[in-house]
Amino acid sequence: MASPHVLLFPFMSKGHTIPVLHLARLLLRRGSAVTLFTTPANRSFISAALSDTIVSIIDLPFPQNIDCIPPHVESTDKLPDMSQWPRLAIAAKLMKPYFEQTLKSLPRISFMITDGFLGWTLDSAQKFGIPRLVYYGMSNFSMSLSAVASQSRQLLIDLELDNNKLFTFPIFPWIKFSKNDFDPAFVDPESQDKLHSEFILEQVQATEKSYGIIVNGFYELESVYADYWNRESGPKAWCVGPLCLAAPPRKKHEIYETPSWIQWLDRNQEEGKPVLYVAFGSQADISREQIEQIKTGLEKSGVNFLWVVGKNQVEDDDGFEYRVKDRGMLVKEWVDQREILEHSSVQGFLSHCGWNSVMESICAKVPILAWPMMAEQPLNAKMVVEEIGIGLRVETSDGSMNGFVKWDKLEKVVKELMEGEMGKELGKKVKQLGGAAAEAVAEGGSSWNALNELINEMHTTENTWLICTNGP
Numbered sequence: 001m002a003s004p005h006v007l008l009f010p011f012m013s014k015g016h017t018i019p020v021l022h023l024a025r026l027l028l029r030r031g032s033a034v035t036l037f038t039t040p041a042n043r044s045f046i047s048a049a050l051s052d053t054i055v056s057i058i059d060l061p062f063p064q065n066i067d068c069i070p071p072h073v074e075s076t077d078k079l080p081d082m083s084q085w086p087r088l089a090i091a092a093k094l095m096k097p098y099f100e101q102t103l104k105s106l107p108r109i110s111f112m113i114t115d116g117f118l119g120w121t122l123d124s125a126q127k128f129g130i131p132r133l134v135y136y137g138m139s140n141f142s143m144s145l146s147a148v149a150s151q152s153r154q155l156l157i158d159l160e161l162d163n164n165k166l167f168t169f170p171i172f173p174w175i176k177f178s179k180n181d182f183d184p185a186f187v188d189p190e191s192q193d194k195l196h197s198e199f200i201l202e203q204v205q206a207t208e209k210s211y212g213i214i215v216n217g218f219y220e221l222e223s224v225y226a227d228y229w230n231r232e233s234g235p236k237a238w239c240v241g242p243l244c245l246a247a248p249p250r251k252k253h254e255i256y257e258t259p260s261w262i263q264w265l266d267r268n269q270e271e272g273k274p275v276l277y278v279a280f281g282s283q284a285d286i287s288r289e290q291i292e293q294i295k296t297g298l299e300k301s302g303v304n305f306l307w308v309v310g311k312n313q314v315e316d317d318d319g320f321e322y323r324v325k326d327r328g329m330l331v332k333e334w335v336d337q338r339e340i341l342e343h344s345s346v347q348g349f350l351s352h353c354g355w356n357s358v359m360e361s362i363c364a365k366v367p368i369l370a371w372p373m374m375a376e377q378p379l380n381a382k383m384v385v386e387e388i389g390i391g392l393r394v395e396t397s398d399g400s401m402n403g404f405v406k407w408d409k410l411e412k413v414v415k416e417l418m419e420g421e422m423g424k425e426l427g428k429k430v431k432q433l434g435g436a437a438a439e440a441v442a443e444g445g446s447s448w449n450a451l452n453e454l455i456n457e458m459h460t461t462e463n464t465w466l467i468c469t470n471g472p
């Protein structure tokens with residue numbers, strides 16, 4: 001049988017793209033040819049990340065002159081305001097004619113894996129007789145709970161529950177939820193931006209009609225939810241991660257090119273000082289008032305910290321950086337987050353619980369302070385704290401799920417993780433899970449086997465799809 005040719009099309013956001021680049025490596029290692037689609041402004045990031053591979057990269061023109069999106073912004077981390085992300089995602093549909101034009105000129109594609117936010121690719125896949133699998137970037141826990149919430153939507157609306165009022169679903173009675181734990185598109189679409197809710201609904205429908213879902217996680221981490229999904233929902237989820245473990249071995253830095261933050265971590269390591277890593281992913285918008293509380297909380301906690309501030313401005317008009325200079329470092333550039341997490345001085349991670357950050361923290365065996373901010377992050381935080389027990393929740397001042405966090409709550413939980421007994425227990429648990437993650441991706445492990453099964457199955461399915469669907 002000829003080697004499979006796999007088409008990958010990640011969504012234009014770092015959190016969705018990075019794991020798909022790791023997936024490309026896994027497919028190449030299994031002997032597949034890989035063609036990856038992107039847009040012009042995202043090409044350099046992708047080609048730099050895959051420069052040592054033979055992945056073929058194709059960029060399609062991205063629509064310009066989109067309402068509320070500045071020209072040449074083609075990824076969510078470049079958006080001035082994250083509330084505009086559905087517009088960027090909807091605009092991506094306009095690439096469809098270019099996508100289909102290109103499909104005509106490519107060698108036969110065995111199957112495609114396209115992002116859950118690129119639901120329109122299903123129609124192209126069907127036209128060309130190519131099975132489509134979906135890359136969702138969510139855990140089985142989040143997918144299952146979002147599906148259950150969506151099925152219970154009317155009941156939740158009828159109950160007129162306050163957004164923070166706790167309830168349980170009969171199917172998973174051991175977990176308490178509030179409406180704030182879910183994307184409003186699932187529990188109360190009418191209350192929210194119509195554009196957002198309609199977009200999510202469209203993507204869910206396209207996923208339901210697709211061949212399967214690729215999950216960046218491993219079966220042993222969430223077997224109850226993986227089984228639930230495959231039994232009650234579907235399409236079939238294939239757990240092939242953690243994908244970050246497919247990254248190639250990191251080259252040792254020459255002394256002159258070692259990033260300043262790694263040098264700083266090295267010094268902390270030599271002095272035996274544990275460091276809290278603080279980062280909120282690639283796209284979170286954090287208000288100025290909230291940033292001020294983070295500054296005070298970190299300063300008062302007395303712990304050593306490395307804070308990658310990303311696109312958020314941290315004003316230094318009060319001399320904060322000078323006051324914490326002996327034990328805190330702020331970084332305003334793009335970093336290699338995995339390198340930081342894997343540094344032996346890093347003993348805790350204050351995170352928004354983007355799913356990649358959770359996976360990377362587990363693989364690096366670092367416990368988490370969970371501070372969800374948007375999307376499915378509240379569900380990830382719940383999983384981290386209540387299901388798998390590798391983190392503590394940062395409490396909001398009013399006890400709500402997504403409210404403002406005052407410095408004193410942050411200070412308390414930071415000390416608990418970095419200095420308290422609880423932190424030590426969480427550290428032991430995350431070490432176990434990190435070991436299980438490595439076993440899952442090693443030869444013969446659950447994720448290893450799942451990927452092999454998937455490739456084999458797609459090879460046999462290829463011809464069936466050709467018979468069942470109309471060609472171009």
Ligand SMILES: O=c1ccn([C@@H]2O[C@H](COP(=O)(O)OP(=O)(O)O[C@H]3O[C@H](CO)[C@@H](O)[C@H](O)[C@H]3O)[C@@H](O)[C@H]2O)c(=O)[nH]1
Pocket residue numbers: 013014015016018136137138280281282283284308310333334335336337338353354355356357358360374375376377
């Ligand atoms: O300076 C940086 C900043 C980020 N990263 C990487 O960027 C990715 C960020 O992903 P994630 O932690 O998941 O955060 P977001 O960028 O916020 O991710 C979006 O996508 C995720 C996957 O679908 C969702 O779980 C989140 O809710 C959604 O916000 C991770 O691989 C990080 O290692 C870096 O390497 N360097």
